[in-house]
Amino acid sequence: MKTVIYYFTGTGNSYAAAARLCDALGDCTLVPIASLPGGRIVPDARRVGIVCPVYDLGLPEIVDSFARRLDAGGTEYLFAVLTMGGMGVSALHQLNAIFKKQGRDLDGAWAVAMPGNFVPLSQPPTGAKLEKILDRAGETIDTIAGIIRRGENVPPPPAPLSSLLRRLFYPGYIRHTDTLDEKFWVTEDCIFCGTCAKVCPVGNIEMVDGMPRWLHQCQLCMGCLHFCPTEAIQWGSRTKDRGRYLHPEFGAKKMKRQRLGPKADDSQKTEDSGV
Template sequence: MKTVIYYFTGTGNSLAAARKIAADLGDCELIPIASLQNTDGNVVPETGRLGIVCPVYDGGVPVMVAEFAGRLDLSRTDYVFAVVTMGGMGISALHQLDGIFRRRQDKRLDAAFAVRMPGNFPPLFRPPSGAKRDEILAAADRHLGEIAEAIGRGRAAQPGFAPISAVMKALTYGPFSRQVHGADRDFSASDACTGCGTCAKVCPAANIEIVDGRPAWSHRCELCCACLHFCPVEAIQFRMLLGTEGRGRYRHPDVKVADMEAQARAVNLHDR
């Protein structure tokens, strides 16, 4: 059975997860959600099995993912699954996706999974590095193998009961989703910036331009922090809570700038 996986990634965790599942399942197509954000109408996949893979932001899914899920027409799909990658809690994000599908077309997720991967929001905590990072990634890889097997067998798996995650989402996701596009006002580039343009290349929202050799944000931000983490000289900073200067950076070791650029480039290819 052919599988289509739609993914969104900021630091590469969710892309790496989608690749692992696709490799284990076989006959699988990966499509970046960013490539469809500027197209009109519903998305009607003609595939027996469909998945969404994305990170958890403030207890929910990225706004771009939520909007995309609302456009999905699942009438021709037999089995629908979701996988969220998270640094801490995030089962509530799976319930959010399930709710979007139920409200829009009275269809539920057939299977829902959460995978712990290295957390990567420096204003809140320093991303793990070295052996600790590798240990988390190895455990995630094993878990993803189990998830792929369950998906391949068509098993049902509900998100489960997660009251703390639900409370966190109830408190934080609403303000996050309403303000996220303008959150880029708190990004800046230090004098270390070389004007290389990496930040613009990796942004999945096509939100950054290089103007007079410096990044300029256009207020379509998803707060994925790809610009922050992929900057080769760590020039980009974010003014929030503890800030980001000297607090480390993270990107999945198997995901390169070219991979992120391909996700972002698809935005322009489909822009109309």
């Protein structure tokens, strides 16, 4: 069965999950959500998936908007895999509620534990701890791929606590995506390379006199912060000297492809040929 997986990623966790699923399912196309224009989206596949991270126990704003434009009425199997560093099953319920308005539910819904990468809250894992998290995530994704191939129904699991916390914290994110980037600042370690502008999936950074300027359309994916080669980019007062994180299978070329669309992401084999 032909599959299309729509994905959004900031540091590679969700890309890695989407790519592994696509490889396991076969006859699969990866489509970066950030590359899609506005308006109604009709998938050219019978099996459709969404893979993205969890932000403040909910969906990234760009994914919430995308899901509301996605016409899933003609799909035979609709699934979602969300990657998270802590809690976040509540985001699956948020996504399912969007599709309920179309008269259907997610046929498969999973949350996969991945390395936490929101540096303002905590330092990303390293070493053996990181490897253990990635190994377990890979095993979980392989199991999910088998369930999807068999067409089994897996509804979003109960999430009373994370749903309660989402109601408390998520509005602070979703209502302020136009001002969240005001907390970014740059230290004297900046080498004027422009990597931050090149990797931003939504084109929210422009270079002015060699320095990044944020344009107030931020998703808070933290890609600019994690990709900065000198760790010059900070957010607020708690990110300096806290380390950075990128999924080991992810690099700047794949991050930049998020804005290029299916021509760059048109198969798992094509993606694997990238750097």
